[in-house]
Amino acid sequence: MITELRDALGASHVRDDAATLLLHAHDSSVFEGGVSGPVCYPVDTAQVQAVVRIAAAHGRSIVPRGAGTGLAGGAIPLGAPIVVSTGRMTQILEVDEVNMVAWVEPGVINLDLTKHLRPMGFHYAPDPSSQQVCTIGGNVANNSGGPHCLAYGVTDAHVLAIEVVLSDGSIAVLGGLEDEPDGYDLRGAFVGSEGMLGIATRIAVRLTKNPPAVATLLLAYDAVADAANTVSAVIAAGVVPAAMEVMDQRITIAVENFVGAGYPRDAAAVLLVEVEGLSSGVAIDAAQIEAIGLANGATNVRTAATALERELLWKGRKTAFGAIAQLAPDYYLHDTVVPRAKLAEVLQQIYEIADRYDLTIMNVFHAGDGNLHPLIVFDGRDEGVLDRVHAAGAEIVAASLAAGGVLSGEHGVGVEKQPYMDQMFGPNDLKAQERLRKAFDPYCRQNPGKVIPSAHSCADIQALKAVPKGIWG
Ligand SMILES: Cc1cc2nc3c(=O)[nH]c(=O)nc-3n(C[C@H](O)[C@H](O)[C@H](O)COP(=O)(O)OP(=O)(O)OC[C@H]3O[C@@H](n4cnc5c(N)ncnc54)[C@H](O)[C@@H]3O)c2cc1C
Structure with a gap:
């Protein structure tokens, strides 16, 4: 099969050395890696087509892969599939x-x-x-x-x-x-x-x-709940900012140590809000958001005065996950969604769950969407810590669903949320999803073992068993 792949793509576009296989066995999630088959780097549609045809002829499954930054284990190869990297399709x-x-x-x-x-x-x-x-x-x-x-x-x-x-x-x-x-x-x-x-x-x-005018506001609070309540109040007032992001004190301090974004270290939470549009509308929205923030307990409101200051505020938010490397070598970034009005209540539950499992948790999230990102930081070398991390994660998912939320806002289901799918969907819903999938891929050769629980997906089991153990392991 490898000879056929190399003939179709060129020798340097198919790799099966140990380092490449190990690298492609993981994505950015905390889940155990899989076993990668040969990794192919096609350069165009025709080469992708050739790889898929060779895979089908050999009864092998396929996992497409981008940059491997997924956090739900979506690109983890299960059953030693051919990995199709898009790293050379960058035009x-x-x-x-x-x-x-x-x-x-x-x-x-x-x-x-x-x-x-x-x-x-x-x-x-x-x-x-x-x-x-x-x-x-x-x-x-x-x-x-x-x-x-x-x-x-x-x-x-x-x-x-x-x-x-x-x-x-x-x-x-x-x-x-x-x-x-x-x-x-x-x-x-x-x-x-x-x-x-x-x-x-x-x-x-x-x-x-690109919008003609932008204003970026930073609001500081003595309580995370006040920041969450501001978010609901802003949307309820009919203002839809371009972005509304909340960060709690632990993550704010980590970011300050890392990039010095200008966030207050003494605030229990900060809310970053951006409004865009025509300058007159932006000024009205910014004033309204400031007033709503102050009415909901904001202790300080600052508007970025220059483009540089604005960029720095966003740099802080976007490097938040890198910043926590100062605190511990590992992290598990969760992703659930709750109705906006329940944000404060569910956040409180999340802090309690972390305390019960003796874990350090931080919250940084797309608050406007109700999209929570509890971030558990830990040292994976500590005996039994991963079990506590996963047990706390299961409770966070349960609390979000109980509040009327959903499993994932953006990271996907992958292998991470697969065990929870039947808490969200009934058997008929899952069968319908499986039927849709088989309409595209009758033999479940595309990324098998993900999303749909295996009890609802017999062909998946076939695809995962297709490769004798040990060939690539
Ligand atoms: C620090 C950090 C911050 C993040 N922040 C966010 C965020 O704010 N919002 C957010 O949504 N996500 C976020 N993520 C998660 C992740 O970056 C996204 O899910 C991203 O879209 C994954 O892209 P990727 O190229 O890395 O895909 P991969 O991880 O390589 O793959 C992800 C999934 O896409 C499939 N796939 C890849 N390419 C193709 C293709 N060409 N055709 C079909 N399927 C394909 C894979 O099989 C896999 O199931 C974050 C991750 C990290 C590490």
Whole structure:
């Protein structure tokens, strides 16, 4: 099989040395790595198609992979599949400024796209905190969000069409550039499908005009609950900021030590709010947010006076996860969503859960979306700590669901939330999801063992068993 892959792609585009296999056995999650089969680096759609056909002929499964920054274990290879890396498919193929659309290859780094568009007066709106490294293909597969998705919507709202290589090697274009493409919205089914319906090889993304005016406010509080309540009150007042992010004191101090973003160290929480648009509207919104903040207990409100100050405030937020490396070598970043009005209540429960398991927890989250990101920091070398981390995680998920929330806001289900799927969906819901998947991939060869619990997915079990143990291990 490797000879066939090398003949199709060129020898240097197929690797099976021990270091490469080990590297591709993991993503950025805390979950145990899988076992990677050969890793392929196709350069275009035809090469992806060739890999998929070879895999099908040998009865092997496939895992697409972008930058491996996923936090739910989505790119972890189970059953020694062929890993298809998009690391050499990094071209921005076409930018149509008139119709505000760009066609890109899946390996394009999110921030590189925005940098490319900036001189034209545009940007790509979904801005995950990992945007310096994650890929548009990974964003599509996980329907990723980011701080500025509150006003603009997550990835799904910015993807018009996707060229996909299906598991039999055929090519389909899902969606289209027209306002209302004909037929079922299969593009919508593919966005968020976590690599299980096919491999995205070209993606048409919507461009967003850069706003004429921006104001960034930093509000400080003596209680995390006050910051959370401000978020609900702002939205209830009919103001929809571009972004609303909360950070508690522990993470604020870590960020200050790391980049010196200008956050107050003595506040129990800070709320970062950004409003965009025409300057007159921005000024009105900023004044209203300041008033709502003060009415909800803000002890200080500051508006960034310069572009540099604004950039620094955002740098602090976007490097928050790197900052915690000063405190402990490992972290588990959770991702659940609760109704905005329940934010303060669920946050309190999360702090109590961490205390009960004797764990250090910090909260930094996309508050406007009700998207919680409890961050547990720990040293994986401590005996039994990972068991406590996972047990606390299960309780956080249960508390979020009990509050009327959902399993994931943006990181996806992968292997992380798979065990909780039947707490959220009934058997019929899961069967319907499985049927949709098999319509794309009847033998479940695309990223098997993820998302859908195995009791609802017999073909998955077949795909995972297809490779005798020990071949790649
Ligand atoms: C520090 C940090 C901060 C983060 N912040 C955010 C955030 O703010 N918002 C957010 O949403 N996420 C965030 N994430 C999670 C992660 O960055 C996103 O899920 C991102 O979209 C993953 O992209 P990737 O290129 O790394 O994909 P990978 O991790 O390589 O893969 C993710 C999934 O996509 C599939 N996939 C990849 N490429 C393709 C393709 N071409 N076709 C089909 N399937 C494909 C894979 O099989 C896998 O299931 C963060 C992660 C880190 C480490």
